[in-house]
Amino acid sequence: MPEPARTEPSRPERSDADRAADHVAIDGLTERLLPALMAKLSATGLGELEVREGSWRVRLRRPADGAVRDKRASERAARTAAGHHAPPPSTTLAMTPVGPGRDGRDGRDGSGASGDRRIVATSPAVGIFQVAADKRAGTRVRAGDRLGVVDMLGVPQEVVAPMDGVVGASLSESGDAVEYGQELVVIEFATAAAPAPEA
Amino acid sequence: MFRKILIANRGEIALRVLRACRELGVEAVVAYSEADRESLAVQLADEAICIGPADARRSYLLAPAVISAALVTGCDAVHPGYGFLSEDEGFAEVVAAHDLTFIGPRATVLERFASKEGTRRLLGDHGLPTIPGSDGMLRDEMHALGEAERIGYPVLIKPSAGGGGKGMRMIRTPRELESSLKVCRSEAKAAFGDDSLYLEKWLDETRHVEVQVAIDRYGHGVHLGERDCSVQRRHQKIIEEAPTPALGPQARQELAERAIRAVVEAGYENVGTLEFLVDRSGNAFFIEINCRIQVEHPVTEMLTGIDLVATQIRIAAGEPLGFSQADVRFDGHAIEFRINAEDPAADFRPGAGVVERYHAPGGPGIRFDTHLYAGYEVPPFYDSLLGKLIVWGPDRETAIARGRAALAELVVEGLITNVAIHQAMLANESFLDGRMTTNLLDRVGSAAFLAAAARS
Numbered sequence A: 001m002p003e004p005a006r007t008e009p010s011r012p013e014r015s016d017a018d019r020a021a022d023h024v025a026i027d028g029l030t031e032r033l034l035p036a037l038m039a040k041l042s043a044t045g046l047g048e049l050e051v052r053e054g055s056w057r058v059r060l061r062r063p064a065d066g067a068v069r070d071k072r073a074s075e076r077a078a079r080t081a082a083g084h085h086a087p088p089p090s091t092t093l094a095m096t097p098v099g100p101g102r103d104g105r106d107g108r109d110g111s112g113a114s115g116d117r118r119i120v121a122t123s124p125a126v127g128i129f130q131v132a133a134d135k136r137a138g139t140r141v142r143a144g145d146r147l148g149v150v151d152m153l154g155v156p157q158e159v160v161a162p163m164d165g166v167v168g169a170s171l172s173e174s175g176d177a178v179e180y181g182q183e184l185v186v187i188e189f190a191t192a193a194a195p196a197p198e199a
Numbered sequence B: 001m002f003r004k005i006l007i008a009n010r011g012e013i014a015l016r017v018l019r020a021c022r023e024l025g026v027e028a029v030v031a032y033s034e035a036d037r038e039s040l041a042v043q044l045a046d047e048a049i050c051i052g053p054a055d056a057r058r059s060y061l062l063a064p065a066v067i068s069a070a071l072v073t074g075c076d077a078v079h080p081g082y083g084f085l086s087e088d089e090g091f092a093e094v095v096a097a098h099d100l101t102f103i104g105p106r107a108t109v110l111e112r113f114a115s116k117e118g119t120r121r122l123l124g125d126h127g128l129p130t131i132p133g134s135d136g137m138l139r140d141e142m143h144a145l146g147e148a149e150r151i152g153y154p155v156l157i158k159p160s161a162g163g164g165g166k167g168m169r170m171i172r173t174p175r176e177l178e179s180s181l182k183v184c185r186s187e188a189k190a191a192f193g194d195d196s197l198y199l200e201k202w203l204d205e206t207r208h209v210e211v212q213v214a215i216d217r218y219g220h221g222v223h224l225g226e227r228d229c230s231v232q233r234r235h236q237k238i239i240e241e242a243p244t245p246a247l248g249p250q251a252r253q254e255l256a257e258r259a260i261r262a263v264v265e266a267g268y269e270n271v272g273t274l275e276f277l278v279d280r281s282g283n284a285f286f287i288e289i290n291c292r293i294q295v296e297h298p299v300t301e302m303l304t305g306i307d308l309v310a311t312q313i314r315i316a317a318g319e320p321l322g323f324s325q326a327d328v329r330f331d332g333h334a335i336e337f338r339i340n341a342e343d344p345a346a347d348f349r350p351g352a353g354v355v356e357r358y359h360a361p362g363g364p365g366i367r368f369d370t371h372l373y374a375g376y377e378v379p380p381f382y383d384s385l386l387g388k389l390i391v392w393g394p395d396r397e398t399a400i401a402r403g404r405a406a407l408a409e410l411v412v413e414g415l416i417t418n419v420a421i422h423q424a425m426l427a428n429e430s431f432l433d434g435r436m437t438t439n440l441l442d443r444v445g446s447a448a449f450l451a452a453a454a455r456s
Helices: A016-043 A066-081 B011-024 B040-044 B063-072 B089-097 B107-112 B116-125 B141-151 B174-192 B249-265 B297-304 B308-316 B396-409 B419-425 B440-444 B446-455
Strands: A048-053 A056-061 A118-122 A127-131 A146-152 A155-160 A165-170 A183-188 B004-007 B027-033 B047-052 B077-079 B155-159 B169-171 B197-201 B207-215 B221-233 B236-242 B270-278 B284-290 B333-340 B357-359 B366-370 B385-393 B411-413
Touching (some): A127 A155, A146 B063, B011 B308, B011 B385, B047 B063, B116 B284, B169 B174, B207 B308, B236 B419, B249 B270, B297 B308, B297 B333, B333 B419, B385 B396
Parallel strands (some): B027 B047
Antiparallel strands (some): A048 A056, A118 A183, A165 A183, B155 B197, B207 B221, B207 B270, B221 B236, B270 B284, B333 B385
């Protein structure tokens, strides 16, 4: 059946110029202000930061699941200080990287327990997994190192090592569809008592 | 028809959509947050995929995660349920851009009806009476004060986006308006990401009556009668019923016919609900359209025997409606009680916890749509709806009697629920006489309401 012609009344409200101005403002905040605030929040012990700029207000709150997040924040800070690149700021709010691993837990089951001397890096997003080419089994990694990415609708989300150690078994292969929190790469503890293969 | 549908929601509605998919012979994948791993929808689904953490902004509200989940599981359509992304035209557009079908109106249609203020104007042009209100969105304080003066106090501040009472406030004086604008803007911004506000004349002692419509993509539409949702607490519906006791059969039919004519002319498609406020004299004013399946849809299903979720899915798949207005029959009376994890004795404070014991009511005319089971841990992150008890009877008195019996049978232990407020309502004279107005509960206060019911 053909579709009848329908009236297309214009939508009143805000002008294109208003919208464009908002978009510029949001881009500015996202690219400039947010990374700076995130660094500040990570570096301090503060729970929450709020900044007003023009008619915009940005509030950053540290998630309630303190311990793991704090640890990760310090890991990231340490990584940045050590000269590694911080993850690039995302350009749209909706695409903000969702961060490493599952909230408050590093492994789905007991495999993360310290007694096992291994921990599993989990998926930060739902999408397609790609293993980092330079992180084969046996490679020594530091907490926060990129082990691969999960492509969520064209935006790569980093899979990072939850601790210092040696890359072990890969539980998913490149090209696999993975869900949020799925276990992807095993990291074995590397201590003085149990040196990593190449050490 | 679709091959596989991603259900991008949680709770009872995820289950409701899953059941509709089963009935239609369509595969379904339930998308869930970490907090919902043990949910009934996830357990009953053939396939489920975790899309993010408990925080809805990083799971159920994160469009890229939802769409990515649909793509990696091989779905060809996304059902948004209600709330979350269900009325987000931007989301509908991105869904379509990935060759997936958004189960609801197409993005172009959603966009046309996205602004409440614009929709009032559009449907006003197509013959629906509207409440006197501000000329467009409020630009600033001066504009707001001027418009409020013109409309006459009291006025109601309303956000252009969203619903559920967030960002809404009744204002009696210019001074109150000055102090409330900012708060309402930030509430609207936080809840809907859009801080545009407008003003409406405040109508006292109103009834909330809404008309359910279903329109296919070829402009063929029917109304499925109206529902009365006057029992509210701070603009949140608690009890819904059909037919409305506020209007006689003739007035009900006229309202529904006017509504369907206007939305078909305005180019709406799929299922939707037009909300009206009805004043003491029986005048109905159009307030807004909901472009999605609604929480209270079962009330209409009980009366008409039409499966609204299946109809919604079939329309989105491009199927013709397949029936006409003459085929729609209305039989009896139905009432829905929203069972929430809220404490009516403590100002409806929401609760969470483990369901220790659970028993669902049964018998003739009883339907209980819920995601509860014994041992289920209700997560604290989302809305407090635990289930919907829907009772049907050949007339309102029978429906009320069945409602009383069913509420008494319902067992949910381990959590505080609002069952007491429903029982109190079924002992309230205004309700029993069908004279309830939207301010009934707020005016009396829930504690006083419960106490009065206990005395009677």
